[in-house]
Structures are given as C-alpha cells and as structure tokens.
Amino acid sequence: MSVRRLAAEQPASFAFTPDNLAWAQGVIAKYPEGRQASAVIPLLWRAQEQNDYWLPKPAIEYVGRMLDMPYIRVLEVATFYTMFNLEPVGKYFIQLCGTTPCRLRGAEDIIKVCQDRIGGQHHVTPDGLFSWLEVECLGACCNAPMVQINNDYYEDLTTENFNRLLDDLAAGRPVKKGPQNARHASEPEGGVTTLTDPALYDGSAVGAWRKRFQEEEAKAKAAASEAGATEKKAADDKAIAAEAAANPKPGKPSDMTAGTKATDTPAHRVAAGKEAVSAADRAKAGDATKSSSDEPSSKRPKAPTLDKASSYAANPNQGEAKKPADDTAKG
Ligand code: FES
Incomplete structure (x- = not known):
C-alpha cells in the first residue's frame, strides 16, 4: 500500500505549453457541455509528462481551473491512481x-x-x-x-x-x-514446445477438423443403424414365437376336426407344464408297433394292386413309352 502525499517542495506555478494547451482544448471539446470534468485524467497525465513525470500542486489546481472542477476533486483523482507521481522522480x-x-x-x-x-x-x-x-x-x-x-x-x-x-x-x-534473456516475449526459454507443426500455418489444416467430425458422425450413424437392425430382428423373432404359441399347428391328425382348433398339441402340453408326449401315449405307440409286427401276415391288409393307369400316376418317372393313350387326342 502506498502513501499518497503531495511533495514537500512545490514549484510556484504551472501552465501548459502552447502545444499542450491546444491539445488540452481539443480533448475538452470532445465532451458535451457540462461534462468537461471527464477530461481530468488525460489532462493530468499530460501535465505530469510536461513536468518531468511528477504532478506538482500548482498543476493539479491548473487542471481544476481548466475543467471548472473544485481542486479537491482533482486531488482525489491524482492521489487515487498510482500512475500519477506526487513527488519528483529520476530521469x-x-x-x-x-x-x-x-x-x-x-x-x-x-x-x-x-x-x-x-x-x-x-x-x-x-x-x-x-x-x-x-x-x-x-x-x-x-x-x-x-x-x-x-x-x-x-x-x-x-x-x-x-x-x-x-x-x-x-x-x-x-x-x-x-x-533481458534470450527469450522471445513470454515463449518458453529455448523456443516454443507446442503448436510447432508447420501444417498449422500453411493452410493445409483448414477444414481438417470438419472432415474428422463428419467421419465420426458417419461412424456413429452406422453403428446406430446396425444396433437398430439387430433390435428389430429380435423383436420380429419374438413376435413370431408369440404368434406360434397362440396359434400352434396341430400336433397329430387325430387332433384335427373340421372347423375346430387343436387344443392338445405337444406345445400346449409343454405350455401347461406337462410332458410333450404322455407315458401312456408312448406305451401305446410302442404296443401298436409290436402288435403290428407280430400279427400273422395272413391277417395283415393286402397291398392294393395298381392297374396300368394308376401305376403311371404312382411312378411318373417311367417315361413317355408307358404313358397311357390320350383319349382326348384319339377322339
Ligand atoms: S507479479 Fe510481478 S508482474 Fe505480476
């Protein structure tokens, strides 16, 4: 904290030189009538420069008179700002x-x-x-x-x-x-260590940041699209599974009757917490096979004999030679 006092020894008077006076009048004219006090700082500064870089009391009073200000107001400004020297200083x-x-x-x-x-x-x-x-x-x-x-x-x-x-x-x-050393301005001693890439200064880097942002944006969009497709496929699979559970295909022909829905399919039984094929059905299926194979051949149903026309229908790969005559063509 500096003590701001007027110097003990003061000159008898102060006045601007003709050049400084003309300059001061130009500065004062910049302000509207009644606002000339706004020129106090530039005028005090010029007075200090003229007086070997210190402000004597007569200079403070001189500026006060020029600006029609009470001396105390000008003194307040001169003592507040430390750039104004209130006592003589060296060259x-x-x-x-x-x-x-x-x-x-x-x-x-x-x-x-x-x-x-x-x-x-x-x-x-x-x-x-x-x-x-x-x-x-x-x-x-x-x-x-x-x-x-x-x-x-x-x-x-x-x-x-x-x-x-x-x-x-x-x-x-x-x-x-x-x-006062070899340093340039406030750069690091020994030269700059950052922003040394010459491409920063030859214009080649202009717009590079935009290209990079565009590439990153495209990558993000592609990833989002792929994630959406996977999600959609999962949703579709789920819908298909739900549809299959709600409308199952008939488990066996005996379950089907015209105009009715199958209600005892393996899917229904599994959904109800039962076995897909009951033990009784498995046993029954096994017995039927056994009894069928054990049955005397004389009691087994005889395979139907096919006439010429039906043998063609049953074996269409036998060629044109065995194809029956086309009645329509004959007629
Ligand atoms: S501390 Fe000395 S210039 Fe800021």
Whole structure:
C-alpha cells in the first residue's frame, strides 16, 4: 500500500505549453457541455509528462481551473491512481514489481540492486538519473521478475542483467526492452514446445477438423443403424414365437376336426407344464408297433394292386413309352 502525499517542495506555478494547451482544448471539446470534468485524467497525465513525470500542486489546481472542477476533486483523482507521481522522480523512474510471482522468481535480488545503487524508495540519485518504487503486480508475471522504467517493461531480470541495464541507461547506451534473456516475449526459454507443426500455418489444416467430425458422425450413424437392425430382428423373432404359441399347428391328425382348433398339441402340453408326449401315449405307440409286427401276415391288409393307369400316376418317372393313350387326342 502506498502513501499518497503531495511533495514537500512545490514549484510556484504551472501552465501548459502552447502545444499542450491546444491539445488540452481539443480533448475538452470532445465532451458535451457540462461534462468537461471527464477530461481530468488525460489532462493530468499530460501535465505530469510536461513536468518531468511528477504532478506538482500548482498543476493539479491548473487542471481544476481548466475543467471548472473544485481542486479537491482533482486531488482525489491524482492521489487515487498510482500512475500519477506526487513527488519528483529520476530521469529513469523504476517501478519494481514486488508481488508474489516476482518475489518467487527473485524480485528480492532486484530490490537489493536498487537499494545498493539508488538508495531507498522515493529517493532520487544525486545525478537525477534514477529513483525507484516498489509497486504491485504489473501484469507481466510470466516474465518475472520485472520492472517498469518510465513507459517500458524490462523482464526476466537477474542481478547481472539488471545491473547491466542500469549501466547502459546511465551511459546513454541503447537498451533492449522486454525480456533481458534470450527469450522471445513470454515463449518458453529455448523456443516454443507446442503448436510447432508447420501444417498449422500453411493452410493445409483448414477444414481438417470438419472432415474428422463428419467421419465420426458417419461412424456413429452406422453403428446406430446396425444396433437398430439387430433390435428389430429380435423383436420380429419374438413376435413370431408369440404368434406360434397362440396359434400352434396341430400336433397329430387325430387332433384335427373340421372347423375346430387343436387344443392338445405337444406345445400346449409343454405350455401347461406337462410332458410333450404322455407315458401312456408312448406305451401305446410302442404296443401298436409290436402288435403290428407280430400279427400273422395272413391277417395283415393286402397291398392294393395298381392297374396300368394308376401305376403311371404312382411312378411318373417311367417315361413317355408307358404313358397311357390320350383319349382326348384319339377322339
Ligand atoms: S507479479 Fe510481478 S508482474 Fe505480476
């Protein structure tokens, strides 16, 4: 949590430069009459930029007058947002992230470098080059630890590369913004490890997902159709079995009488929990066979003798030579 107070030493006055004044009037004109206070943040920011990146009390009052706002309302805005510096800062103002991910990745070491080279927070080096402040997460946690210097981020810091960075800034040498190691943006160190298939970038994969979905859908439909056919066959078999049980075929000729239904078939007897053929019927069938074979041949019925016509009918494969003369043809 930062303490937000106006600096003890303040300039006597503040006014926009002609260029900044013209710009400020353009910003104010964007808002409808009576809503000029909506321009307070851009105007305070421009005032801070003009005044070496800090907001003196005269600048806050100047903006209040331009926007017809009570001073206290403008002061509320300036003290609420930590992007407004209320005291002088170095030419290179370092905002150092001290939140958990950066702490876990070595922010303590970076703080130590700042303390050793610059001094305490809210302190500007005698040459006016550096000051630093610990702030909350700056949203670059994947490149922790990191600092913001003026408007740029410097990430993946170590004591070595941070010291080198401060040396370069102090000497006026060009510096590299972003990650201070060989890493590109927030990619893994050593290069990307995912999405490396070149087909992802040459257009050949366009629509592949659709083809795959269509194939899977067709497979699912075929499986459902096969399951339906099996189910239908089972239902048909069941219906046929039920029909057969309800209307069984006659078990033997003696059960059949014209216009009546068979009621004593093996199926009926099994359905009623009885034997398909009763013991008595089996015995009777066995006796009949026995008595038939034991009967003297003189008592057995004589086989009928066939005349010429009936012998043809009984044996139609004997050929045309034995076919009786066609009476119709003769006549
Ligand atoms: S924790 Fe340091 S940038 Fe988020």
